Amino acid sequence: MPVLPGAEPFTHNGSEDIGVLLCHGFTSTPQSMRAWGEHLAAEGFTVRCPLLPGHGTRWPDLNRTSWRDWYAAAEAELAELRGRCRSVFVFGQSMGGTLTLRLAERHPDIAGIVLVNPSVTTLRMGARLLPLLGRVWPAIGGIPGDIAKPGGFELAYQRLPLRAMASMQEFWGVVRADLGRVRQPLLLFRSAVDHVVEPVNSALVLDGVASSDLAEVVLADSFHVATLDHDAPAIFSGSVEFLQRIHCERAEEVV
Template identity: 50%
Template structure:
């Protein structure tokens, strides 16, 4: 479904890859964001010896118009291929995601349960309460975009290098897929670590509650982030996310599980 574009990739939005040990970590950025929001997390995990992949999802890191030519299947397909790549060399794989990246991580866990050993979510998005977003299925045929949601970050000087507009045809595809993900949540049994910012101006708290109550995982850890907004992976609580993720992997996806 993706159309081939010639738009140049914005500097700083390139994917990141590091080869390491037998535990792989796949990190997904969010809708209209870029790998810039995930690479510091990826570098930290790579520094601990893990094999890491941070893809640039189709339509991201160029222009919002490019993103409007892509759909959920394109973004999922990029992560699906990265998961296959990691499984070819790693004994275990953890899938982590920010915002829409969290819904992609959940979808991978639902569709490929034998290939995903654990899930880490930061402000995951599977639902929305905003009225204007609920109108997107109709609005997409009237206007191409609405104001952007990028860079909801409390820490000064940080930039996820996202778009200043939210393309509506792409967003409509995302909203349709959320319904499927929510329906299939009971099939998720992997250990789950979920971070949620107390003050998030993009994703409301309903997604957290839906995920935690919907999955069948016996191991569910929740961590509140008290000093970050939506893009918490490069906000004031980033180091907390990095450290808790590393500890979670060591406890639940370490050599003892080989």
């Protein structure tokens, strides 16, 4: 199926010193990360934000994929960046944060990670029934565009594909089991009000990782899709300061 206008991958070739992989969320598209990618590109960094398999076309396509497909796509982009840039960072929002954590677990050479409202679990009733429900109903109503800013728009599916959701739930368990393998510097942005991902998600991440360089920033004026919300400028500038600091510290260690 053709890709929806605006859902295309974002690519910028900049510095060979620093590369950044951006990972978008479940049912979303690179549109939700594009402004962040453009900010990083303007700073001179090399940036990649792939369109994950099953996303950006029609929601039934997502039910034909699994977390292994999404992870493989992100890992392929990481490999390309690692071959191009000396320091590579991974930034992710929501399920993109889940992918970011898994990449950090599997690739300790990643320089640092930034998470925005990452998802690793849910407290919602019926979550355990997802594998069964997915066999009966292909999808239910979704909640895209959880944005406080008036006029904020997220290009995402209006339906929540249940088979794909069950696969993401399986992915959460895989990532939670290996959180102790995450040792990279980590910066986590969490919205004070999030109608999609519960606060327990960030707590589990912060308590589970082994990173010694660890910081949490609470976003007072944004909902779930914070990269398109009031606090987006703080996320963008904060992530640049973070990666510049880490890159400089790594360079000093080499000297």
